[in-house]
Amino acid sequence: MSRPRLIALLLAFTTLVVFVPAGGFGFLNYDDNDYVTENNFVKPGLTWADGQWAFTAFHAGNWHPLTWLSHMTDCTLFGLNPGAHHFVNVLFHAANVALLFTLLRRLTEKIWPAAFIAALFAWHPLHVESVAWISERKDVLSTFCALLALLSYVRYAQNVARDEWRVTGAGQSASRVTHHASRYFWLALIFFALGLLAKPMLVTLPFVLLLLDYWPLQRFSLSAFRLPLLSEKIPFFLLTAISCVVTFFAQRNGEAVVSIAKVSLRYRLENAPVAAVSYLQKLCWPADLCAIYPLLDKIPARQIALSVAVLILISAAAWRWRKSKPYFLVGWLWFLGTLVPVIGLVQVGGAAMADRYTYLPSVGFFIALIFLLHDWAAKIQIPKVIIAGAAALILTGCILATEHQLPFWRDSETLFRRAVTVTPSNEIALVNLGSALEAQNRFDEALAIDRQAEKLENGHYQLHNNLGNLLGKLGRHDESLAEYREAIRRRPGNAILHNAAGGELVALGQWEAALKEFAEAERFDPNYAQPHAETAKVFFRQGRDAEAVDEFRAALRSEPNNFQILALTAHYLAANENPAARDGQSALVLALKANELTGHSQPMVFDALGMAFAENGDFTNAQTCAQNALDLATAAQMTKLDPLRRRLELYQNRQPWRESFRTTNAPAKN
Numbered sequence: 079m080s081r082p083r084l085i086a087l088l089l090a091f092t093t094l095v096v097f098v099p100a101g102g103f104g105f106l107n108y109d110d111n112d113y114v115t116e117n118n119f120v121k122p123g124l125t126w127a128d129g130q131w132a133f134t135a136f137h138a139g140n141w142h143p144l145t146w147l148s149h150m151t152d153c154t155l156f157g158l159n160p161g162a163h164h165f166v167n168v169l170f171h172a173a174n175v176a177l178l179f180t181l182l183r184r185l186t187e188k189i190w191p192a193a194f195i196a197a198l199f200a201w202h203p204l205h206v207e208s209v210a211w212i213s214e215r216k217d218v219l220s221t222f223c224a225l226l227a228l229l230s231y232v233r234y235a236q237n238v239a240r241d242e243w244r245v246t247g248a249g250q251s252a253s254r255v256t257h258h259a260s261r262y263f264w265l266a267l268i269f270f271a272l273g274l275l276a277k278p279m280l281v282t283l284p285f286v287l288l289l290l291d292y293w294p295l296q297r298f299s300l301s302a303f304r305l306p307l308l309s310e311k312i313p314f315f316l317l318t319a320i321s322c323v324v325t326f327f328a329q330r331n332g333e334a335v336v337s338i339a340k341v342s343l344r345y346r347l348e349n350a351p352v353a354a355v356s357y358l359q360k361l362c363w364p365a366d367l368c369a370i371y372p373l374l375d376k377i378p379a380r381q382i383a384l385s386v387a388v389l390i391l392i393s394a395a396a397w398r399w400r401k402s403k404p405y406f407l408v409g410w411l412w413f414l415g416t417l418v419p420v421i422g423l424v425q426v427g428g429a430a431m432a433d434r435y436t437y438l439p440s441v442g443f444f445i446a447l448i449f450l451l452h453d454w455a456a457k458i459q460i461p462k463v464i465i466a467g468a469a470a471l472i473l474t475g476c477i478l479a480t481e482h483q484l485p486f487w488r489d490s491e492t493l494f495r496r497a498v499t500v501t502p503s504n505e506i507a508l509v510n511l512g513s514a515l516e517a518q519n520r521f522d523e524a525l526a527i528d529r530q531a532e533k534l535e536n537g538h539y540q541l542h543n544n545l546g547n548l549l550g551k552l553g554r555h556d557e558s559l560a561e562y563r564e565a566i567r568r569r570p571g572n573a574i575l576h577n578a579a580g581g582e583l584v585a586l587g588q589w590e591a592a593l594k595e596f597a598e599a600e601r602f603d604p605n606y607a608q609p610h611a612e613t614a615k616v617f618f619r620q621g622r623d624a625e626a627v628d629e630f631r632a633a634l635r636s637e638p639n640n641f642q643i644l645a646l647t648a649h650y651l652a653a654n655e656n657p658a659a660r661d662g663q664s665a666l667v668l669a670l671k672a673n674e675l676t677g678h679s680q681p682m683v684f685d686a687l688g689m690a691f692a693e694n695g696d697f698t699n700a701q702t703c704a705q706n707a708l709d710l711a712t713a714a715q716m717t718k719l720d721p722l723r724r725r726l727e728l729y730q731n732r733q734p735w736r737e738s739f740r741t742t743n744a745p746a747k748n
Contacts, residue, residue: 085193086179090172093200096477097171100164100210103488107513108369109213112138114149115158122639122675123154141328144223144275145216157677163212170218171209175200177225178441184232185294191452194469195444202440203364203479207433210487216277217437223273224280224438227266231287234262235295267313274317278325279438282415284314289411293404341373348377350421353431354414355385361436361443364479368486368497372504373430396446405449412442428506428538490514505534509541516548524548539568539575546578555585573603580612589616607637611646618650618739623659627651634668644672645686652689655736662693681710685722692725692734700729 105115114120119128119135124147132146149163156162175196182192199205208217266287273280291297291307298307360367396407416439422430455465486496491514497507508531515524525548531541542565549558562579569575580595593616599609610633617626630647637643645668652665669687676683688703704726711719725735 082180082183082189085189086176089179089193089196089200090176092197093172093175094168096201096480097168097209097484098165099481099484100168100487101161103160103164103210105158105160105163105212106487106493107490107517108211108493108510109138110211113213113215114153114163117149118637118640120146120149121153121158122150124150128639136328139329140216140278141324142216142276142278144272145219145277148215148219148276160212163215164210167209167212167215167218170215170222171200171205174218174221174225177222177229181225181229181232182445184229184236185290186449188452191448194473195441195448197473198444198448198476199441201473201476201480202361203367203476203483204360204433204436204440206367206480206483206487207369208437210484211434214434217434220273220277220280221438223269223276224283227269227273227283228286228290230262230266230269232290232295234260234266235291235297237262239295239297267317270314271317274321278321279416279419279435281318281321281325282418284311284318285415286412287311287314289408289415293408345373345377346422348382349373349430350423351385351389352377352381353421354417355388356431357417357436357439358388358443360433361440364483366500367433367483368500368507369433369493370497370501370504370506370510371430371432372501372506373428403450403453406446409442409444409446409449412445413439414442416442490517503534505531505538505541508534509538509544512544512548516544516551521548521552525552539565539572542568543575543578546582550578550582550585555582558582559586571602573599573606573609576602577606577609577612580609584612584616589620592616605636607633607640607643610636611643614647614650615739618654619741621740623654623656627659627661639675641672641675641680641683644668644675645680645683648672648686648690650739652686652693653735653737655738660693662690665690666694678706679710681707681714681716681722684710685725688725688729689735692729697729697732700734701726704729 105111111117117137119131119137122128128150129147132143132150135141135146137146148166152163152166178199179192179196182195183189186192208214270280270283273283288307288311392410396410400407417435420432420435486493490510494507494511494514497504498511501507508527512524512527512531515521515527525545528541528545528548532545542561546558546561546565549555549561559579559582562575562582566572566575566579576595576599580592580599583589583592583595593613596609596613596616599606600613610629614626614629614633617623617629627650630643630650633643634640634647648665648669651659651661651668654660665686669683669690672680672683673687678684684703684707688700688707691697691700691703704722708719708722708726711722728735
């Protein structure tokens with residue numbers, strides 16, 4: 079095996095070892111629910127219908143179909159095993175390390191600087207977020223495609239240069255010269271397109287190609303008969319333009335882009351240089367890293383001035399050294415250019431910056447810094463043993479810092495407690511920490527955290543939504559409804575909030591008002607299934623069974639793979655004491671589908687399936703399902719198991735389960 083290949087394998091293997099603890103981490107409540115655990119298009123795995131959704135949906139404020147297909151593939155192969163999903167991220171990161179080394183070696187023919195840059199990229203703690211967060215699959219996947227695109231482009235450019243050198247006859251045509259290399263050009267274009275389908279942050283990659291043309295490819299000096307270098311990039315720029323337009327509509331549709339009214343243009347222009355210099359600082363000294371860096375109320379003028387001065391100083395040095403040290407200009411512009419889409423000029427969300435945004439831009443910074451140090455060490459003739467020792471010390475420090483940062487990503491509570499420690503006045507982190515505690519049924523602790531966040535409030539509707547959830551679970555329905563009303567005031571077109579408010583109105587017995595809220599939710603999001611299901615339950619309470627069944631069918635048309643709604647519908651169709659509303663065959667089909675979707679792991683699904691089997695006279699399977707439901711519920715330490723035991727006893731006596739879904743008590747007046 080050649081030395082470069084051995085180095086690439088060692089880099090990739092060491093990266094796997096460094097990040098292998100991520101295989102024991104869980105899903106987070108920070109986007110992982112939107113991307114995987116509560117996404118009913120992703121959870122079932124790869125299907126034709128869900129594949130179509132991946133290419134047509136503007137879900138979570140993004141359009142990245144390749145990323146959706148990647149998550150669907152994971153669910154097909156591993157189900158909802160978070161460790162496997164994490165390890166796929168790690169595998170992509172390890173592959174990126176090997177590809178980056180190969181790219182730099184091919185570009186510069188300098189093995190050890192290339193290896194050192196790849197190792198910094200591999201083990202720098204600033205990249206933990208991109209690797210250890212399942213929802214950042216788009217980061218490692220898009221960079222994988224970007225590096226393949228760059229490798230293909232370098233192969234194309236080098237072949238063109240070689241072919242031109244070989245041309246000796248004046249009658250040779252340009253097409254003949256470039257024919258051999260054209261396949262790599264199209265490969266580069268294809269990989270670039272795939273990268274944009276994974277994450278649109280790659281829109282500035284065509285400028286990186288131009289930078290590589292300058293150094294080290296030195297294509298600016300090629301013969302005049304070739305197409306101009308800028309014209310050659312037109313297909314890449316066309317893909318960039320298309321991606322920008324689609325991304326704008328996706329983020330506007332998902333309400334991800336923050337308006338100028340909320341974050342002024344002046345603030346964005348002030349934050350951009352501060353964020354860029356903060357990234358440089360963390361690349362050099364990665365201290366106090368966390369998941370969310372909140373926007374400050376006001377950025378100190380001194381910090382803005384200092385940041386601008388630093389950027390001007392480095393840019394001036396890069397320009398002055400453009401001939402003697404062209405790598406410095408290329409690396410610096412790579413860093414700045416690839417940061418442009420995420421520097422905050424188009425503000426997405428409430429963060430001032432994010433560690434994940436440095437994943438690809440950091441390569442440019444490392445190129446500029448390491449080749450500068452390489453030249454400096456050669457100029458003053460530093461012994462190789464000292465250089466090797468310093469490099470080993472730096473890389474060891476990176477690995478230790480990464481091993482320190484990595485465990486913070488193991489679960490939601492740990493992640494957001496860390497964020498609150500680093501940035502105490504962090505409302506977003508507090509809200510997510512409250513949600514993490516709520517998910518563990520630690521309602522009083524969660525409520526205390528949310529009240530702490532309320533004191534910092536800057537108008538985020540999510541906080542009031544969380545308070546509504548908590549207060550509802552604590553049985554304080556009037557207060558819960560008030561919080562949902564406040565959240566709706568701040569985000570009036572949000573279907574989820576209207577649906578939640580309807581649920582609290584049902585708890586208060588205000589059925590007609592609840593139905594109005596569910597109707598509003600359906601109006602704002604016709605593809606949202608839950609309002610139909612909630613409407614169905616109210617209709618059953620009112621004795622409007624036929625209308626209720628229609629609403630359940632409407633819910634399943636919207637989300638045919640929602641196992642909760644499948645099981646709930648099966649329950650109502652199998653157990654209703656009104657024979658006109660029962661449909662045992664349909665209930666069985668729905669419950670069987672729900673059981674397959676959940677991998678035979680949910681007690682509520684087995685319970686509904688048992689009811690369906692009993693309604694169809696199959697009491698043997700009904701007993702098996704009831705026993706499975708009881709065993710799973712016991713293992714999960716669920717309470718209120720008596721209904722399951724009563725149903726099991728009925729099935730053993732060859733009797734189906736019957737219940738009335740109609741409320742006999744009059745509802746409260748609206």
